[in-house]
Amino acid sequence: METRVWHYDGRSGQRRMPAIVPGADERYFTLHGDDADPGPYAFADLEPHGTSHHERAFGLKGRPGWRITFMEFPPSEIAVQLPKPARYGKWIDRFGLWRSIGVLAVLAILTVGFTLKLPPLIARLIPKSVEQRMGRLMVGNLGTYACSTREGNAALKALGARLRQDGDVTIRVVHAPMVNAVAFPGGQVVLFDGLIQNAASPDEVAGVLGHELGHVAHHDGMESLVRQYGLKLLLGGFGSNISGYGNALLNARYSRKAEAGADGYAIGRLQAADISPLPTAALFARLAQQDKEPGNAGLLLNYLSSHPLSSSRERTFKESARAGATYRPALDAAQWQALRTMCGDSPSR
Amino acid sequence: MEHESERGAFEFTGSWREYAPIAFTNLLLTMVTLGLYSFWARTRTRRYLWSQTRFIDDRLEWTGTGRELFLGSLLVMLLVLVPIAALNLLAGGLVLQGSTIGRIVGVLLFPLSYGFLFALGGLAIFRALRYRLSRTYWHGIRGGSDAQGFRYALSYVGHSLVGSFVFGLLVPWAMISMWNERWNAMSFGPYPFRSGALTNGLMRRYLPFYLVPLMTVILAVLLAYAVGLKAADGQPNPLFVIGGGIVLYLLFAGLLGLVGLSYYAAYFRQGINNLTLGHLEFEFTARTMDWLKLTLGNAALVVCTLGVGAAFVSYRNWAFFVRHLRAYGMLDAEQFTQSTTPAPRQGEGLFDSLDMGAF
Structure with a gap:
């Protein structure tokens, strides 16, 4: 036929x-x-x-x-x-549709996982000198508002020493009413005067400072920038958008994990220095309380929004207190007074 | 010999049940390959749609491959988008550097790179059409173009500039001119396409674009006045104000969409009704109402299935296109010889990267 x-x-x-x-x-x-x-x-x-x-x-x-x-x-x-x-494509036909989908799905999950892990990896790969230069540039403008008195500087140094700050970390107090603190890349930590005026004791400031030192130690600032700006940060030469990066860090929302990590670091440092964690817990509770009162909202919103406050965080600090431990204040009365008056006698707010 | 019969020269014989396995496996494979499979997915979709499209006595055939679409995209990324991104970063750096010359050069680089991107858009439109014609076979014969599209890209920039003069009143003229220029450069087999579309009757559909914002403002003023009257103490109820704003916005968006559809329907009819290929004449029969049904149907399909239905949008678009397409005249198979145009080597990467797809 x-x-x-x-x-x-x-x-x-x-x-x-x-x-x-x-x-x-x-x-x-x-x-x-x-x-x-x-x-x-x-x-x-x-x-x-x-x-x-x-x-x-x-x-x-x-x-x-x-x-x-x-x-x-x-x-x-x-x-x-x-x-x-050919039906789905040469490779898939040879391998079978469902088998291909299974293998590809695993590969996809691995790829996504790796991509999510990439920012911290890149952040750690950036040379220290580059990170430090970047940090100095970011502080730039804020630095001109830095407060400096002989006694105040000495008190700040003493507080840093209690928390065993690294040699590469620079701590500044800036004359601004915000209740906030920031860790810029390259170990540039900035405490706003508003935070110090709002604190009831030097132990509270020590807790916040410990938290920021934790961000420094974990490269969280750099990681957050890499996450937000990606390759642009590396390709563009960071000189071109430095104020943008600085603002991004001021308003940074770190991941829950990064915050918990910094809290853990702070608790460790407080413990090693025999400073009670309870005032820091109290500070968190008080900030949350004050935020509910009318009139204060704008002022406090800043710190709370960038550091999501949950009762669990407050509890972590509370629970880290050891019964029977002998705690010493982070600063003595004279040092505390020097720190509080660093930015002039009149409170900045 | 091959004469247009009563049932129409074009016929779409596909069914969504037959297409569903293609659509869903495409969706699944695209997801697990993080989008990489989309090039092969598009090819499978087209192969099905083309094969279910009968013209006179035989079906169309899509011979494009996923690999060439993929390579085309890679090439565009490497040759076009990366340099443009680098140029933009460079321009930004120069502006911030501070030196006067650097600033001037930087400021000049911005519009230059955008103008370049715009010209690329024109090139992409031309090349996508050329690619599709060159991969479409019927009776073993394909289409194509002898032009590369660079001249078209320049013309596209020029027409768009002129079109934007006088409050954009010349946009219909620019669109029709570009349609003619594009199709007059294309051919199928031995025959060139000839397009002689005019702006006749298009202005009537275009002018309402200016009317809608004006009407919305008048309505807003009237509404504000009415609300003001209702409020005895001079303080209008905020609920009325917000509600009125939402109603006005929806009215504005809806009316603008309708005007757009009515204009586009007329533009498309004008374009296709004045297109010939050898002794063949074409006609497109979709009216504004048909376009509205297509658009609303697509939107409902996507929304009601939480996005899964998007896999069927290209099917619906193609079916709509073929069902409203008519052809009249004669085609002599003896004289219908193979196209001598060069076949482009890469797919529509440029078109894709600028996000201009339809089918």
């Missing part, structure tokens, strides 16, 4: 209906009748083009537009020679 196929030769749009005849060498076939170019053609040169299950169309390698289309299922001696049509 003859097998007729629809045939286009790719040169003219004329449709022919020749018979397809397998050759003596079973790897080849010829087209007979209806003015078709008889060939011979190699089965191996056929490219599947068919899309529906009741029609099988094939092209020929190197002959765009050349087509044969079987109108019914071809006889078995031809069918076995025909290439299988």
Whole structure:
């Protein structure tokens, strides 16, 4: 029985209906009748083009537009020679759809996981000198508002020493009413005077400072910048948008994990220095309370919004207090007074 | 010999049940490959849609591949988007550096890079059409273009500039001119496309664009006056003000959308009704109402399925296109010889990266 196929030769749009005849060498076939170019053609040169299950169309390698289309299922001696049509794509067809999806899904999860882990990795890869220069540039403008008295500086130094600050960390008090503290890259820690005026004891300031030192130790500032600005940070030369970066850090919302890490660091430092964590817990509670009172909202919102306060955080500090431990104040009365009056006698707010 | 029959030269024979397995496996594979499969997904979709589209006595065939779409995208990223990003960063750096010359150069670089991006948009439109025609086979014959599209890109920038003059009144003229220029550069088999669309009747559909904002302002003033009268103590109820604002906004957006659809429907009819290929003439029959149904249907499909239905949007668009497309005239198969245009090697990467897709 003859097998007729629809045939286009790719040169003219004329449709022919020749018979397809397998050759003596079973790897080849010829087209007979209806003015078709008889060939011979190699089965191996056929490219599947068919899309529906009741029609099988094939092209020929190197002959765009050349087509044969079987109108019914071809006889078995031809069918076995025909290439299988691709369905989802070469690799996926070979591997199986569901198996491919499974493997690809695992790969996708790994890729996403790795991408999420990338910012801390990149942040740690940035050279220390670059990070320090960046930090100094960011503090830049704020630095001109830095308060400095001999006694105040000495008190700040003493507080840092109690918390065993690293040599690379610079702590400044800035004359601004915000109840806030920031850790810029390169160990540039800024305490706002508003925070010191709001504190009831030096232990509270020590807790906040410990928290910021934790951010410094964990490179959280740099990581947050990498997260927000990505490659732009590295490509653009950080000189171009330094004030933007500074603002971003001032309003940074660190991840819950970063906050918990910094809290843990602060608690560790407080403990090592025999400073009670209870005042810090009280500060958190008081800030939350004051925030509810009308009139204070704008002032306190800043610190609370950038450091999401939850009762669990307050509790962590509370629970870290050891019964029977002998705590010493972070600063003596004279030092505390010097710190509070660093930015002038009149409170800045 | 092949004459347009009573049932129409074009027919779409697909069914969404047949398409669903393609759509869902595409969706799944695209998700687990983080979007990489979308190039192959698009190819599978087109292969199905084209194969279910009959023209006269045979079906269309899509011969594009996912690999060429993918490589095209990569190439565009490397050759176009990365340099542009670098240029923008450089310009930003120069501006902030502070030296006068640096600042001037930096400021000049910004509009230059945007102008370049705009020209790329024109190039992308041209090349996407050329690519699609070159990958569409019928009777073993394909389409294409001898032009590269660079001249079109320049013309696109010029027409867009002129179109924006006089409060944008020349936009319809610019759009129709570009349609003609684009199609007149295309061919299928031995025949060039010829397009002689005019702006006839388009202005009538375009002018309401200016009317809608004006009407909204008048309505807002009237509404404010009415609310003011209602409030005895001179303090209007804030609920009325907010509610009125929302109603006005929805009215504004809805009316603007309707005007846009009515204009686009006329533009598309004008474009296709004046298109010929050899002795074939084309007609597009979709009216504003049909476009409205398509748009609302697509929106409902996406919203009601929480986005999963988006996989069917290209199916609906294509079916809509084919069902409203008519052709009249004769085509002689003997003379219908293979296209001599060069086949572009890469896909529509540029078109994709600038986010201009439809099917």
